[in-house]
Amino acid sequence: MNFALNLLSVTAISVGSVFFLAGTVGLLRFPDALSRLHALTKADNVGLGLVVIGLLPLAYGVLGGLKLVVVWALVQLSGATVGQLIAQSIRRNGPTA
């Protein structure tokens, strides 16, 4: 049981790290602002979500786990909002604003 949970943690956190890497690569390599935005908002939230899933078995009790989930939910909400806002602002004001 313990081994299985550790395996889950290691797998989820490793995959999550790869998503952060993907987000950065996208941010650096994609050709224009809107595609970079896509890389950013997709990757970092999945990445953080997987890291949180990996940390859940290690959390202190139910409250600790709940806080981790709240952190993820809040970042998800912020990320989605910021993605929309920056995209709309680029459409309104042009990318060089």
Place this chain on the structure above:
Amino acid sequence: MIVQTLDISLAALVLTLAGWTVLAHGTFPAVVSYVAYGLLLSLIWVRLFAVDVALTEAAIGGGVTGVLLIGAASKLRNAALLATERELTPPLRWAIAALCVFTTLALARVVLSLPDPSPTLAPEAVQDIAATGLGNPVTAVLIAYRAFDTMLEKCVLVLAVVGVWSLASDQYWGGTPSALRAVTGYGTLTFFAQLLPPFGILIGIRIFWVGADEPGGAFQGGAILAAMWMIIIMARLADAPAIGGRWMRIALAAGPIVFLGVGILGFIATWGFLAYPAGFAKPLIIFVEIFMTLSIAATLPMLVAGPPIRAPRP
């Protein structure tokens, strides 16, 4: 081993970002570097086991400071006009750089020659903590052992607001400050500002409340509440408050006034200014902290919003 790698990485990154903040070309890159720098500082504070400080840095650096500086960078977009000073000549630059390196070396020398074991007030702080009814020694220092500092700091915040307001033009006195909002709103932002504050207010109150026993407290909770108020204003869900409003002013002054009142009460009850009568310490501390939190939540957005720019409604 890996812990050291982490610490070295953190140090290297924080220095890089500080370097960009100071030396980058252009104001906006410098401001964004500074915002990211603030996030890294919270990580370093966690590594120094100063979670209360990390929370303050996160709440103030992540919320109000970013909004203040980005707003300022945008308002001062053409402010290179202000920089009338000539660029310094290279010999002078080198002399200044040498001075700064010397400062750094002197400080580093001090850091490396700190006495071991280090003098500490931790035993004294922990020893009498039971008398205050608190469990978090940092809160106990802030609100009991060094209460005078904290009260004066509240006064400094109110004075800063007075200073900012005093920059208003005469015809706008008593009016509303700028709200840092888009001319035409964003629907997404409205939704965000409707969804986030209930959770934010809950988390802000929680951080204030657990501050008695765990990391947290009036500053951190108040800064989060302040941020929630700001997002509501920024998303056009509410107008920035008029600076002449009675409730506004009561909220700003409540913290220092209640603190001072309790201090005088302590003088009457125990002949010690800001002393809490035995047995009543915890309720009094919570009472003072409630008003401090309220005052901070009112003060920080007013500091960010700046002086009034619209005349008061008749």
Place this chain on the structure above:
Amino acid sequence: MTDFLLAAAVFILFTVAIGLVRILYGPCDADRAMAAQLFGSGGIATLLLVASATRAPGVEDVAMGLALLAAFASVAFVNSIATAEHDGRSGE
């Protein structure tokens, strides 16, 4: 396990920090804001991993505070563009 968590923390921290060169080289301000946003998410992940590895008490609250305020800088940025545009137009 502790070592793994710390290694993951260092990896994520460095990964998102590389993205920060967008702050210097833009090309536009939106890219700079995006880099800061990605760094925010990565910083929160790093913080959670470090907290779990070092068992420092109370750090989840710091992460919660950061997560709550993660959008603020970008919101201020988007609002500031629109206000600047407006001021520019009305000032001409």
Place this chain on the structure above:
Amino acid sequence: MSAATLAGLTGAVLAGLGLYGLIIQPDPLRRILAFNVLGSGVFLLFGIIARRGAAAGALADPVPQALVITGIVVAFAATALAVALLVRLFGETSRVGSLAELSGQTRGDGADDL
């Protein structure tokens, strides 16, 4: 080297860097930023003194930590006041023309290209 010493050295470099920016930056907003970097370097020095003072079951000495918390809040208030002064100054000078014209100096590079 312990985490505390490393953070202390970081604080020392930050203080020097902030001081440098404070003196050489011609742009006032950049000076405010540099001043904040300088301040945070000093706060870190307080932080390591707190960390080294871990005793009696506490992970760090709470007194310097409390001072830093007060310091962060006051630094923010000072920054906000400085920014408000700067914005007002800019508003005044851009109304009557640029400060450069007022003081009779010319400075050709204009706005930062953002």
